[in-house]
Amino acid sequence: MEAQREKRHSCGTICLKYLLLLFNIIFWLAGGAVLAVGVWTLVEKSDYISLLNSSFYSASAYILIAAGVIVIVTGIIGCCATLKEMKSLLIVYLCLLLCIFLLEIIAGVLAYITYQELDDQLTQNLKVTMQQKYQQPGEESVTQAVDKLQQEFKCCGSHNSSDWIDSVWIQGNERLVPDSCCKTPSDLCGRRDHPSNIYxxxxxxxMKLEEFILSQLYILGAVGIGIAFLQLVGMMFTCCLYQNLKEDPY
Known part of the structure; x- marks a missing residue:
């Protein structure tokens, strides 16, 4: 009877080890995906940072990168703890999972609050930024960001193309809008603001920038929910394995 119970115990422990190893592999891959999204966000879309008076955009990218690194490291610790059957390392792993889970909740709440503030800032400040800083000395990053924004999102002006009438640069120029407003950009194409020529x-x-930032929040939210679900599963497996393992002499 005792031998049978020990055999069942061993089978249960082995199954839990394999399940936790599988979880850690998935968790590690998820961390790599989060890291990749963070780097992509920072490298490909960093031009828009100069148009925002908030550090939310760059902060969200750095949060993703940091989260990806932490998740990868945590996954490695989990694999080591599982393979070596060290209860002390399993406790460290469980604490890390719990900390990341709590941080995700805090980050989610802050992201929602910050988006509301960012939405107000965009409405109030983007028009002024485009009118007063575009093509002005020392504002090369703003100029580049505006041109990229208008071309990539196929838009012209903060609210519409008439916003450019009061632009400092346009007033001393023969263009009605920047050339980046044109559907087919070319030198001096901004002299004609007909719908057939400009966006x-x-x-x-x-509106386009708000939609983009909101889509970034959806990515953050989806990634957070996905990892949070994985963490709950991982914490459950870790607790079960901890209970099934013999006392670790170390």
């Missing part, structure tokens, strides 16, 4: 988008670039 006429209802809501302008503010």
């Amino acid at each position: 006429k988008v209802e809501g302008g670039c503010i």
